[in-house]
Amino acid sequence: MSVRPVLLLGNPLLRAVCVRVRQYNTPELLALVRDMADTLHDFRRRNGFGRGIAASQIGDRRRVVFIDIDGPLAMVNPEIIRSSRQMMTLWDDCFSFPDLAVKLKRHLSVEVRYRDPEGKEHSLKARGALSELLQHEIDHVNGTLALDRAVDSRHIVYKSELERLKLVAGRKEM
Numbered sequence: 001m002s003v004r005p006v007l008l009l010g011n012p013l014l015r016a017v018c019v020r021v022r023q024y025n026t027p028e029l030l031a032l033v034r035d036m037a038d039t040l041h042d043f044r045r046r047n048g049f050g051r052g053i054a055a056s057q058i059g060d061r062r063r064v065v066f067i068d069i070d071g072p073l074a075m076v077n078p079e080i081i082r083s084s085r086q087m088m089t090l091w092d093d094c095f096s097f098p099d100l101a102v103k104l105k106r107h108l109s110v111e112v113r114y115r116d117p118e119g120k121e122h123s124l125k126a127r128g129a130l131s132e133l134l135q136h137e138i139d140h141v142n143g144t145l146a147l148d149r150a151v152d153s154r155h156i157v158y159k160s161e162l163e164r165l166k167l168v169a170g171r172k173e174m
């Protein structure tokens with residue numbers, strides 16, 4: 001078990017376009033996936049949110065994503081092969097800027113192709129929350145952050161302030 005520090009906004013590695021994994025089922029790849037799982041679960045315990053992590057967030061340049069939404073799933077070399085024209089608007093957040101909320105648009109549904117750590121190819125069709133999460137994590141492997149997709153700069157806010165305003169407004173759409 002190895003919980004690794006999560007890199008924060010400003011660290012140049014978060015902006016790197018990550019490199020394709022060419023060898024599967026190696027001890028190094030399996031260790032990376034384990035560290036990502038440990039780091040995600042530790043972060044979630046301490047911060048009360050978190051459903052996915054990209055390798056670059058723990059300082060590794062490989063194109064690997066680990067999500068845990070309906071159970072754990074490690075995705076190597078994930079890519080979006082289809083995305084809906086229909087979009088959804090939502091508030092997003094990220095381990096690498098945990099105090100901020102960002103309003104952005106994502107595709108309502110996507111289809112993603114990836115390999116598991118053993119090298120077997122899979123594809124996954126996702127809608128809603130899973131679709132949003134996959135787009136967030138696949139952005140990471142390309143060096144793109146949720147902040148880059150903000151609908152405008154006014155919609156980058158402190159989460160605590162957003163929660164306070166929602167309470168004031170009776171949770172009406174902001």
Ligand SMILES: [Zn+2]
Nearest residue numbers: 093094095096
């Ligand atoms: Zn993130």
